[in-house]
Amino acid sequence: MGDQEKHLAPGSCHRISAVCRPQCAGRGGHWRVNQRQRKTFLSVSLSLSLSTLPVKKKKKKIARLNIHPSLGVLIELEKRVRPSCTSKANCRTSVMQDKSRGSCKPRAARRGRSGYALWAELKLHFPASRASPTYFREPANKMAASVEHDSPSEVSEAAVEEEETKTFKDLGVTDVLCEACDQLGWTKPTKIQIEAIPLALQGRDIIGLAETGSGKTGAFALPILNALLETPQRLFALVLTPTRELAFQISEQFEALGSSIGVHCAVIVGGIDSMSQSLALAKKPHIVIATPGRLIDHLENTKGFNLRALKYLVMDEADRILNMDFETEVDKILKVIPRDRKTFLFSATMTKKVQKLQRAALKNPVKCAVSSKYQTVEKLQQYYIFIPSKFKDTYLVYILNELAGNSFMIFCSTCNNTQRTALLLRNLGFTAIPLHGQMSQSKRLGSLNKFKAKARSILLATDVASRGLDIPHVDVVVNFDIPTHSKDYIHRVGRTARAGRSGKAITFVTQYDVELFQRIEHLIGKKLPVFPTQDDEVMMLTERVAEAQRFARMELREHGEKKKRAREDVGDNDDTEGAMGVRNKVAGGKMKKRKGR
Numbered sequence: 001m002g003d004q005e006k007h008l009a010p011g012s013c014h015r016i017s018a019v020c021r022p023q024c025a026g027r028g029g030h031w032r033v034n035q036r037q038r039k040t041f042l043s044v045s046l047s048l049s050l051s052t053l054p055v056k057k058k059k060k061k062i063a064r065l066n067i068h069p070s071l072g073v074l075i076e077l078e079k080r081v082r083p084s085c086t087s088k089a090n091c092r093t094s095v096m097q098d099k100s101r102g103s104c105k106p107r108a109a110r111r112g113r114s115g116y117a118l119w120a121e122l123k124l125h126f127p128a129s130r131a132s133p134t135y136f137r138e139p140a141n142k143m144a145a146s147v148e149h150d151s152p153s154e155v156s157e158a159a160v161e162e163e164e165t166k167t168f169k170d171l172g173v174t175d176v177l178c179e180a181c182d183q184l185g186w187t188k189p190t191k192i193q194i195e196a197i198p199l200a201l202q203g204r205d206i207i208g209l210a211e212t213g214s215g216k217t218g219a220f221a222l223p224i225l226n227a228l229l230e231t232p233q234r235l236f237a238l239v240l241t242p243t244r245e246l247a248f249q250i251s252e253q254f255e256a257l258g259s260s261i262g263v264h265c266a267v268i269v270g271g272i273d274s275m276s277q278s279l280a281l282a283k284k285p286h287i288v289i290a291t292p293g294r295l296i297d298h299l300e301n302t303k304g305f306n307l308r309a310l311k312y313l314v315m316d317e318a319d320r321i322l323n324m325d326f327e328t329e330v331d332k333i334l335k336v337i338p339r340d341r342k343t344f345l346f347s348a349t350m351t352k353k354v355q356k357l358q359r360a361a362l363k364n365p366v367k368c369a370v371s372s373k374y375q376t377v378e379k380l381q382q383y384y385i386f387i388p389s390k391f392k393d394t395y396l397v398y399i400l401n402e403l404a405g406n407s408f409m410i411f412c413s414t415c416n417n418t419q420r421t422a423l424l425l426r427n428l429g430f431t432a433i434p435l436h437g438q439m440s441q442s443k444r445l446g447s448l449n450k451f452k453a454k455a456r457s458i459l460l461a462t463d464v465a466s467r468g469l470d471i472p473h474v475d476v477v478v479n480f481d482i483p484t485h486s487k488d489y490i491h492r493v494g495r496t497a498r499a500g501r502s503g504k505a506i507t508f509v510t511q512y513d514v515e516l517f518q519r520i521e522h523l524i525g526k527k528l529p530v531f532p533t534q535d536d537e538v539m540m541l542t543e544r545v546a547e548a549q550r551f552a553r554m555e556l557r558e559h560g561e562k563k564k565r566a567r568e569d570v571g572d573n574d575d576t577e578g579a580m581g582v583r584n585k586v587a588g589g590k591m592k593k594r595k596g597r
C-alpha cells in the first residue's frame with residue numbers, strides 16, 4: 001500500500017486504513033504527511049486498522065498512535081477494539097500489552113497466532129490555505145496506508161475560514177500581549193506566527209522558515225514574553241543576531257510588545273562603549289540581544305555577568321549565525337548557557353545542513369516552514385538589467401531619475417564602493433547616505449535613522465544592511481553590485497515588499513556577473529524579466545555622471561587624508577555627508593557652480 005502517498009483532492013473527506021508493521025511495536029511515532037497531502041488536504045478522516053499483525057511473542061506492545069500536535073486539528077479520536085478483545089476496558093488508546101501485564105489481547109493471539117487488533121478512527125483537518133509545518137519527527141511507526149475517497153466535507157471550508165480568522169488569543173498568547181499586538185496594529189497573526197507560536201508555547205524547540213518581512217520577530221518574541229510573564233526571571237532570554245542594527249531593531253520590537261509588562265532589554269553589540277553595556281548587564285535585563293563577538297567579551301570580562309539561568313536562546317538569521325564566520329563565538333556561547341533551554345532558529349533562508357543545525361544543540365525540534373527554502377515574496381517585482389560594467393553609474397542615475405519619488409536601498413559589495421557611490425549621487429543632487437562596516441557605529445545608526453525618518457531617500461549599503469532590517473517605506477532595492485552569495489540576494493531584495501506591501505528589485509548584471517546571476521535565478525527558481533531602459537536617454541547622462549565621478553574620487557581621497565590627519569576628531573565628518581564639498585552640493589550649490597549653472 002502506498003504510504004500516505006495517494007493524491008487526495010481538496011475539499012473531500014478521506015478514509016485511510018493504515019496497517020502498523022510489526023517493527024513499530026512498542027515505539028512511539030508520528031504520522032508523516034507528505035508535501036502533496038499538506039497542500040491538498042482540506043479534511044481527512046483516518047481509519048487506522050491495526051489488525052492481526054504477525055507480532056513476535058516477545059514484543060509486548062503493538063503501536064502508539066501519536067498525532068503530532070502541529071500536524072493539524074485533531075477533531076475526533078475514536079477507538080474501537082475488536083469484539084474478540086476480552087478486556088476492552090484495559091485497552092489503552094495507544095498501547096496493547098500482553099496478558100502478563102494484565103491487559104487485553106485479541107482472540108487470534110490467545111489462540112497462539114500472534115496478532116493484536118485495534119482500530120482507531122481519527123479525523124484530521126488539513127485546511128488547504130494553511131501553510132503546514134513540514135518537519136516532523138521521523139515516524140517510528142511505519143505505516144502502510146490505503147486511501148479511499150469519502151464524501152466531500154463541508155467542515156473543511158469552515159476550517160479554512162477558521163485559520164484565516166485566527167487571533168493571537170487563539171494561539172495561546174496572554175491577554176496583555178494580545179493588547180500590545182493590537183496597539184502595534186497587528187490585527188491578526190501572520191502565517192509563521194500561527195505556526196510557530198502555539199508550538200513555542202508548548203515548549204518545543206523551533207526551526208522557523210518564512211519569507212522576508214513575514215513577522216518572524218513576533219513569532220519568537222511573543223512566546224518568550226508569554227513565558228516570561230508566567231515565570232518572571234532576569235536574564236531570561238538571549239537573542240543572537242549577525243548585525244548590530246538588527247540587534248537594536250529586535251530590542252525595539254521586544255520593548256514595544258513588552259512595554260506594558262515592563263520588559264527590560266540590553267543590546268550588546270560591537271562598536272559601542274563596553275562600559276555602558278556592562279552597566280546595562282549589571283541591571284540584569286530580562287532579554288539580552290547581542291552580536292556574538294561582543295557578548296563573548298562580556299561573558300569573559302564583565303564581572304558578575306553570566307547566562308547560567310538562561311531559559312531561551314534565539315538565533316535570528318540562524319543560517320548566518322551558524323556559519324563559519326561565527327563558529328568560535330557561537331560554540332563558546334553554547335558552552336556557557338544551560339543545555340536545558342528552549343532554542344529557536346529563525347531565518348528566511350534556513351540551512352538544511354544537519355551538521356550546522358546540530359551546532360545549535362536543538363532538542364527534538366519542530367520545523368515551521370511557511371515558505372519553500374529560498375523563496376522571494378509574491379508582491380515583489382524582480383528585474384535585471386544587463387549592462388557593460390563601465391556604464392553602471394550612468395544606468396543607476398537613469399533608474400533613480402526614472403523611479404524618482406521612491407525610497408531606495410542600493411547594495412554595493414564593498415565599503416569603498418558604497419562610499420564612492422554615495423558621493424557620486426550626492427554630487428548629482430540626490431539625497432543619498434551610506435551605511436557600511438567602516439563607519440563608526442554612531443554614524444551607522446545616524447545614517448539608518450535619517451533614512452528611516454525619510455530625511456534621505458537613498459540608502460547605499462553593503463550587506464551589513466541586507467538582513468533583517470525592517471524599513472517599511474523602502475520601495476525599490478537596487479543590487480548595484482550583484483551579491484556573491486546567492487542567499488544574500490533573497491535577504492537584500494527582502495528589504496522591500498514587506499508585510500504584504502509591494503516593491504521592486506533591480507539587479508545590475510555586467511559582463512562579469514552572468515554566472516552569479518544564473519545562480520541566483522536557479523536559487524529562487526525564477527527567470528527574471530529585463531527592466532526596460534531607453535539606452536539613448538541613458539547615454540545622454542554620461543557626461544554629467546563622468547563629472548560627478550571625478551568629484552567623488554577627489555572627495556574620497558580628500559576624505560581619506562582628512563581622516564588620517566584627525567582620527568580622534570569627533571565631528572560629524574567620518575561619513576561622506578561630513579565631507580565639505582559634498583555638504584555644499586547637497587545644499588544644491590557646488591556642482592551647479594562648477595558647471596556654471
Ligand SMILES: Nc1ncnc2c1ncn2[C@@H]1O[C@H](COP(=O)(O)OP(=O)(O)OP(=O)(O)O)[C@@H](O)[C@H]1O
Binds near residue numbers: 216467468472498
Ligand atoms: N501579525 C502582524 N500583523 C501585522 N504586521 C506585523 C505582524 N507581525 C509583524 N508585523 C510587522 O511586519 C514587519 C516585518 O516583521 P519582521 O521584521 O519580524 O519580519 P521578518 O520575517 O523577521 O523579516 P526578515 O526575514 O527580513 O528578517 C514589521 O514591521 C512588523 O511590525
